[in-house]
Amino acid sequence: MAGTLEISALHVATVDVPFDCRVTIKGAKPGETVQIRLWQTAGTHPLFDRSASAVIRADGTGTAHFETVTLAGPCRAHMFADDTASTVPLAEDDHYIEVVP
Amino acid sequence: MQRSLLLLIVSCAVAAPRAHADTARVVVVGGELRFNRVLPAGKEFTVELPAPGTDEIAGTLEIWPLEDGADDCDVAPPFGDKQFHKLGLTTSNTGDNRVLSATVPALQIQQGYCLRLEIERALREDQIAAVAEAVGDRAARRFDWEHRCRESHIEDKVTDFVEAEMSERLGVLLADVPALAAGAPAAAAPYPGDLRQAAQRVVSLAKVRELCTSVSDNANAIKQAAAHERAADADATNANDALRALAGTPTPVQAWPAAIPESAAPFSAAPLISHLSDPPATLARIAANLSSTDPALADAVRDLTTLSDEPLAAAVKALQARLKTPPRARPLTLFVPSHHRFLPAVTFMDPDVFDEVLRDIVNTQLLDTQLRLIGDQNPRDLTVAQRWLAAIRRVRDTQTEASARAAAVSKLERERDQLVTSIRAALVEAVKRESVRRLLRQSTTVTTPSLTGKPGSTDEKASWVSPTLGVAVAVPWVRDAQEQGFADPWLVPYAGVNIYFRRVDRVIDPGDLVGCDTFWQKNSLQVGLWLKKPRLREEQISGMWDSGPVPFLAVGHRFTPYIRVDVGVSFYEHTRRLPTTTDKAFGFAPWIGASIDADVWAAANGKLTGG
Numbered sequence: 067m068a069g070t071l072e073i074s075a076l077h078v079a080t081v082d083v084p085f086d087c088r089v090t091i092k093g094a095k096p097g098e099t100v101q102i103r104l105w106q107t108a109g110t111h112p113l114f115d116r117s118a119s120a121v122i123r124a125d126g127t128g129t130a131h132f133e134t135v136t137l138a139g140p141c142r143a144h145m146f147a148d149d150t151a152s153t154v155p156l157a158e159d160d161h162y163i164e165v166v167p
Numbered sequence: 168m169q170r171s172l173l174l175l176i177v178s179c180a181v182a183a184p185r186a187h188a189d190t191a192r193v194v195v196v197g198g199e200l201r202f203n204r205v206l207p208a209g210k211e212f213t214v215e216l217p218a219p220g221t222d223e224i225a226g227t228l229e230i231w232p233l234e235d236g237a238d239d240c241d242v243a244p245p246f247g248d249k250q251f252h253k254l255g256l257t258t259s260n261t262g263d264n265r266v267l268s269a270t271v272p273a274l275q276i277q278q279g280y281c282l283r284l285e286i287e288r289a290l291r292e293d294q295i296a297a298v299a300e301a302v303g304d305r306a307a308r309r310f311d312w313e314h315r316c317r318e319s320h321i322e323d324k325v326t327d328f329v330e331a332e333m334s335e336r337l338g339v340l341l342a343d344v345p346a347l348a349a350g351a352p353a354a355a356a357p358y359p360g361d362l363r364q365a366a367q368r369v370v371s372l373a374k375v376r377e378l379c380t381s382v383s384d385n386a387n388a389i390k391q392a393a394a395h396e397r398a399a400d401a402d403a404t405n406a407n408d409a410l411r412a413l414a415g416t417p418t419p420v421q422a423w424p425a426a427i428p429e430s431a432a433p434f435s436a437a438p439l440i441s442h443l444s445d446p447p448a449t450l451a452r453i454a455a456n457l458s459s460t461d462p463a464l465a466d467a468v469r470d471l472t473t474l475s476d477e478p479l480a481a482a483v484k485a486l487q488a489r490l491k492t493p494p495r496a497r498p499l500t501l502f503v504p505s506h507h508r509f510l511p512a513v514t515f516m517d518p519d520v521f522d523e524v525l526r527d528i529v530n531t532q533l534l535d536t537q538l539r540l541i542g543d544q545n546p547r548d549l550t551v552a553q554r555w556l557a558a559i560r561r562v563r564d565t566q567t568e569a570s571a572r573a574a575a576v577s578k579l580e581r582e583r584d585q586l587v588t589s590i591r592a593a594l595v596e597a598v599k600r601e602s603v604r605r606l607l608r609q610s611t612t613v614t615t616p617s618l619t620g621k622p623g624s625t626d627e628k629a630s631w632v633s634p635t636l637g638v639a640v641a642v643p644w645v646r647d648a649q650e651q652g653f654a655d656p657w658l659v660p661y662a663g664v665n666i667y668f669r670r671v672d673r674v675i676d677p678g679d680l681v682g683c684d685t686f687w688q689k690n691s692l693q694v695g696l697w698l699k700k701p702r703l704r705e706e707q708i709s710g711m712w713d714s715g716p717v718p719f720l721a722v723g724h725r726f727t728p729y730i731r732v733d734v735g736v737s738f739y740e741h742t743r744r745l746p747t748t749t750d751k752a753f754g755f756a757p758w759i760g761a762s763i764d765a766d767v768w769a770a771a772n773g774k775l776t777g778g
Contacts, residue, residue, distance in 0.1 A: 076313055078309060078310060078313075083311070083314050085313070086390070088580075095522050096521075096523075097522045097525045121407065122522075123569055124526050124528065125529070127570065127573065128400075131393070166309050166311055
């Protein structure tokens with residue numbers, strides 16, 4: 067069964083003001099180190115794109131931390147999270163952030 | 168003469184039909200005010216504006232004269248305060264029959280007028296709800312509470328935000344004024360002063376400051392908890408790596424494997440030597456579990472199930488003696504519940520095994536128990552056991568801690584979302600409060616005429632002729648054989664007809680008249696007769712050619728609606744002092760007088776006082 071990803075971030079962010087974002091992983095292979103990519107598919111350029119690793123705990127959960135995320139704007143940013151390296155396929159997740167001046 | 172004068176007065180009275188009813192209804196069509204009739208001049212009348220509905224409504228009506236030839240009422244009244252009226256509108260009737268009305272003072276005849284209607288009405292329930300939802304939605308979706316709540320003067324900033332949204336929303340709502348306009352109104356805007364006050368009250372009622380404090384505290388807590396989560400994850404990773412490293416190091420031990428009496432989870436571990444007297448079924452399960460790590464020992468245990476009585480006792484005694492002696496050294500093996508068998512510890516680093524081992528480490532105490540049993544059997548293996556126990560415990564503890572930290576962060580993030588939801592709900596409720604609703608009014612201003620419209624104009628119902636009655640001081644000029652010059656003055660009553668060259672407004676004070684023809688409203692030609700024939704040289708004078716009354720021709724100026732000053736000249740004949748070819752001589756008398764302009768028509772049509 068595929069695991070899941072869930073993006074936890076603000077719903078409203080200020081242009082160029084950094085904020086933290088977490089991608090929670092569930093149902094992955096314990097003990098594995100997975101690579102999670104968080105990237106922006108819509109909004110004002112430059113679009114955000116970064117990867118982070120997460121070690122999966124015994125219960126199959128893990129967290130990929132993305133610190134000091136900054137978005138250009140104002141716009142409605144569309145964020146996606148997907149795994150680039152994991153044994154168990156992880157279903158991607160998306161999240162909208164309203165970037166205000 | 169008197170009969171002629173009476174006929175003149177009556178004829179002047181028959182100048183126009185009687186005035187209409189004193190109500191004019193106005194409607195707004197395509198942003199223009201349209202009256203349903205020509206406005207009555209010279210008398211006050213009521214303006215009615217249909218305003219169906221049950222909401223609070225109030226308004227003012229401004230009316231002022233339009234300059235001749237002008238068609239733009241958006242400029243300031245061209246005549247200043249002259250005939251400028253600002254009236255409050257009162258409501259009468261209810262529901263669909265409700266009207267706003269004002270009583271307009273008498274207006275000048277034949278004059279165009281500008282009107283400006285300003286209506287204020289409270290928002291309906293559904294409109295208030297729409298404004299409230301818009302404010303709440305925008306606050307939730309377009310205000311960065313997490314960062315901005317840390318700023319100074321946050322209440323002022325939120326007030327600006329709320330005011331802007333209210334203004335935008337009211338601008339949309341104000342286009343819907345069904346009672347007053349079939350199309351868009353000429354101008355519509357909310358009252359900026361009240362909007363600011365309304366926004367301030369909303370922010371205060373919603374307790375934005377307190378909510379912002381909670382948001383800031385939550386943001387700080389998330390930051391801290393996330394840092395702890397990262398640290399816990401790092402510890403868990405290190406613990407995992409340490410266990411992998413341990414598993415990669417060969418660790419021979421001289422210890423008998425534990426007895427695992429179950430064939431399914433939950434498994435337990437105990438010293439094998441203490442289970443040798445178990446029932447055959449238990450011994451069979453123990454033997455089955457042992458077969459993967461020590462087949463010979465498994466066979467010995469299985470053999471016990473086939474014996475009884477003395478052979479059994481002897482076999483148990485022999486096996487006990489064997490188990491009291493440490494075996495030869497062999498790689499550490501441990502029973503892994505998820506695999507239902509003993510596995511060499513070096514296989515734990517295998518990626519296909521590690522995840523299940525990890526799960527077992529966290530969720531069961533079985534490996535701990537087995538390692539303790541190994542340490543109990545052989546003190547030389549105690550160090551190995553303790554090292555493994557420490558690594559396993561560290562993995563378990565760090566995993567648990569990392570999961571707890573992650574859960575804590577998730578909980579705080581849920582609280583953050585709930586706080587934003589609370590802010591939204593608080594703002595929505597605040598907008599709906601009565602004290603805010605009273606400040607949220609829509610106002611509509613309609614000015615007419617526009618470039619394409621015609622002004623509201625008054626009727627032409629007035630007379631341009633009127634009878635007059637006055638008293639004059641005349642100075643007769645005498646020209647005779649022995650006498651030429653002015654004689655003693657006469658005081659003479661006179662009656663005549665004023666001939667104006669415009670229809671005369673009797674109601675508006677002459678000083679307040681406007682328009683190009685105000686001169687002709689105040690000044691007129693006058694013809695008439697003296698009502699008395701004064702005496703000159705003891706003889707009554709007479710009209711020209713012995714015609715009887717003395718006629719006159721005069722011009723006059725109205726100082727008040729009905730009082731005039733006239734200047735004229737009369738022509739008469741008088742008896743000569745010394746008759747020659749004729750006993751009559753021609754004379755004239757300039758005079759100045761004051762008269763009453765008796766506008767019988769105005770009196771008959773109720774236009775004497777404008778009421």
